[in-house]
Amino acid sequence: MTVVAPIPVDCTMCAARSNGLCKELTDCELAKVRQARSGDRLVPAGSDVFAPGSHCHTIYNLVDGWAFRYSILEDGQRQILDFVLPGAVLGFCSANGSGSTYGVQALTNVTLCAIPKEHFLSLLRDVPEMGIRLTWLIARDRNLAYDRLSSIGKLSAREQVAHLILELFIRCHAQWPNHAINEMYLPLTQEHVGDAVGLTSVHVNRVLRELREEGILEFHYRHLRVLNVDRLVDVAKIDPQLAVQWSSKLHEPSTLIYLDPAARDMAL
Amino acid sequence: MTVVAPIPVDCTMCAARSNGLCKELTDCELAKVRQARSGDRLVPAGSDVFAPGSHCHTIYNLVDGWAFRYSILEDGQRQILDFVLPGAVLGFCSANGSGSTYGVQALTNVTLCAIPKEHFLSLLRDVPEMGIRLTWLIARDRNLAYDRLSSIGKLSAREQVAHLILELFIRCHAQWPNHAINEMYLPLTQEHVGDAVGLTSVHVNRVLRELREEGILEFHYRHLRVLNVDRLVDVAKIDPQLAVQWSSKLHEPSTLIYLDPAARDMAL
DNA sequence: CGTTCGCTTGAGAGAGGTCAAGTTTAGTGG
DNA sequence: CCACTAAACTTGACCTCTCTCAAGCGAACG
Numbered sequence: 001m002t003v004v005a006p007i008p009v010d011c012t013m014c015a016a017r018s019n020g021l022c023k024e025l026t027d028c029e030l031a032k033v034r035q036a037r038s039g040d041r042l043v044p045a046g047s048d049v050f051a052p053g054s055h056c057h058t059i060y061n062l063v064d065g066w067a068f069r070y071s072i073l074e075d076g077q078r079q080i081l082d083f084v085l086p087g088a089v090l091g092f093c094s095a096n097g098s099g100s101t102y103g104v105q106a107l108t109n110v111t112l113c114a115i116p117k118e119h120f121l122s123l124l125r126d127v128p129e130m131g132i133r134l135t136w137l138i139a140r141d142r143n144l145a146y147d148r149l150s151s152i153g154k155l156s157a158r159e160q161v162a163h164l165i166l167e168l169f170i171r172c173h174a175q176w177p178n179h180a181i182n183e184m185y186l187p188l189t190q191e192h193v194g195d196a197v198g199l200t201s202v203h204v205n206r207v208l209r210e211l212r213e214e215g216i217l218e219f220h221y222r223h224l225r226v227l228n229v230d231r232l233v234d235v236a237k238i239d240p241q242l243a244v245q246w247s248s249k250l251h252e253p254s255t256l257i258y259l260d261p262a263a264r265d266m267a268l
Numbered sequence: 269m270t271v272v273a274p275i276p277v278d279c280t281m282c283a284a285r286s287n288g289l290c291k292e293l294t295d296c297e298l299a300k301v302r303q304a305r306s307g308d309r310l311v312p313a314g315s316d317v318f319a320p321g322s323h324c325h326t327i328y329n330l331v332d333g334w335a336f337r338y339s340i341l342e343d344g345q346r347q348i349l350d351f352v353l354p355g356a357v358l359g360f361c362s363a364n365g366s367g368s369t370y371g372v373q374a375l376t377n378v379t380l381c382a383i384p385k386e387h388f389l390s391l392l393r394d395v396p397e398m399g400i401r402l403t404w405l406i407a408r409d410r411n412l413a414y415d416r417l418s419s420i421g422k423l424s425a426r427e428q429v430a431h432l433i434l435e436l437f438i439r440c441h442a443q444w445p446n447h448a449i450n451e452m453y454l455p456l457t458q459e460h461v462g463d464a465v466g467l468t469s470v471h472v473n474r475v476l477r478e479l480r481e482e483g484i485l486e487f488h489y490r491h492l493r494v495l496n497v498d499r500l501v502d503v504a505k506i507d508p509q510l511a512v513q514w515s516s517k518l519h520e521p522s523t524l525i526y527l528d529p530a531a532r533d534m535a536l
Numbered sequence: 537c538g539t540t541c542g543c544t545t546g547a548g549a550g551a552g553g554t555c556a557a558g559t560t561t562a563g564t565g566g
Numbered sequence: 567c568c569a570c571t572a573a574a575c576t577t578g579a580c581c582t583c584t585c586t587c588a589a590g591c592g593a594a595c596g
Binding site: 537538539540541542543544545546547548549550551552553554555556557558559560561562563564565566 | 569575576577582587
């Protein structure tokens with residue numbers, strides 16, 4: 001379940017280095033990070049990195065794989081708060097008394113770089129650039145949450161599903177720019193989609209059929225194929241002012257695509 | 269509209285000092301903050317502190333009054349993202365190119381302490397404690413957004429309205445512990461409530477009538493009276509594990525009350 | 537004393553939920 | 567390589583919660 005592994009990756013070629021907390025650290029600063037690491041973990045798909053309500057004494061850098069934050073309501077319903085990709089920082093939650101209000105679960109097998117909290121705090125003081133970077137990453141999460149809040153609050157089921165898929169589509173491309181353009185592995189079930197946007201999986205299914213019949217996208221068994229990006233952007237009700245040229249990565253050179261705040265930050 | 273005031277408050281007795289960014293700074297550090305301030309503002313109720321899409325070159329500390337963050341969808345609908353109280357930091361948004369995705373509007377007349385962004389960044393490097401504090405404040409916003417996401421995604425209208433009102437009730441008490449217990453001034457219209465939880469104001473009205481008829485609360489013309497805290501906690505579907513003794517501040521010494529992550533942090 | 541903003545209430549419609557029964561896919565063991 | 571199983575997806579019928587539209591009322595402010 002919770003495998004404590006030998007150091008799974010070298011700091012110098014880690015996703016957190018290009019994307020995450022350690023971005024643009026000097027070799028000297030990186031050495032301090034390496035020293036603070038201990039208890040790195042491999043978590044298999046479907047298991048919790050940490051459970052809701054648990055006391056998390058460790059900060060994790062997600063090095064490889066997909067995961068999601070979620071909370072459980074009184075009646076057992078699950079709300080997915082956001083999906084996280086390599087470079088994300090997990091476990092920085094209000095650390096007083098009552099444990100984290102949310103949990104994190106692995107969607108695929110996941111590799112984590114672990115830094116015990118007490119080391120982490122002194123690291124923050126020691127390497128101020130890392131503190132500023134952390135603030136940025138958390139502000140990005142906040143923006144993503146705000147974005148989803150607008151989506152859940154005001155959009156129809158159809159628009160919401162399109163919005164979520166487009167968000168993930170764009171974030172993937174920003175993260176792995178060399179992958180295939182219109183097809184991708186998206187390790188979610190329709191139930192995950194529903195739990196993220198506040199719909200039942202049954203209704204998500206109906207919406208996906210609609211979008212498939214309209215030739216906009218196909219999403220079967222974790223395989224996503226986007227057939228018409230422009231119409232997807234349109235259905236997702238993305239603010240056109242936020243649409244950004246992405247011609248370099250798409251077949252159609254004139255295609256405009258939305259780059260949400262998160263993706264934009266990642267792209268930088 | 270946008271009044272540039274003489275320094276509206278002295279740093280030593282400012283809300284940000286007890287609550288916000290400047291909490292627990294030494295006098296020496298505070299002097300640096302004072303030096304960085306310029307262009308403090310008074311914004312009247314109903315006006316924007318900054319508009320969605322605008323480029324915000326200033327960090328604001330909310331010193332006095334209520335405000336809310338919001339975003340506007342393509343079709344003009346407004347989603348309220350959260351409500352902010354004195355001590356909040358406004359304007360720290362992804363600063364690259366395309367401006368803030370959300371705006372901030374004053375609910376009451378509002379006093380703001382302003383720090384130009386370039387001063388702010390060097391201040392962060394100069395006073396690392398402030399950076400850590402900033403990270404905390406943003407993480408708190410994120411938690412609040414996660415909390416609302418769960419609410420909007422999974423709760424019924426009735427539960428959501430109760431949840432929001434309870435959240436504000438608790439945050440107010442944490443912020444102004446000496447105020448009256450069961451009655452408070454809550455500067456929102458039913459439309460604000462609706463825009464925050466994703467309901468129409470018409471339906472919010474129906475829900476409030478229900479809660480009034482059941483003797484749980486009364487909310488008329490910005491005046492909130494909570495008649496039965498326990499039942500409100502119950503309707504709001506708050507995780508009982510997060511309920512915390514609050515007897516010192518309530519008439520009924522045995523009353524349990526939820527203290528959400530935000531309130532808890534403020535209380536510290 | 538009138539105007540405006542916010543609150544209130546009703547009737548009808550529609551989006552999405554619930555329940556229940558299949559079908560497809562991927563994974564497992566023989 | 568094939569049979570079997572569990573998880574995920576699919577579809578239909580019905581029902582309910584919330585929205586929409588519309589009209590009226592009350593309070594606050596000039």
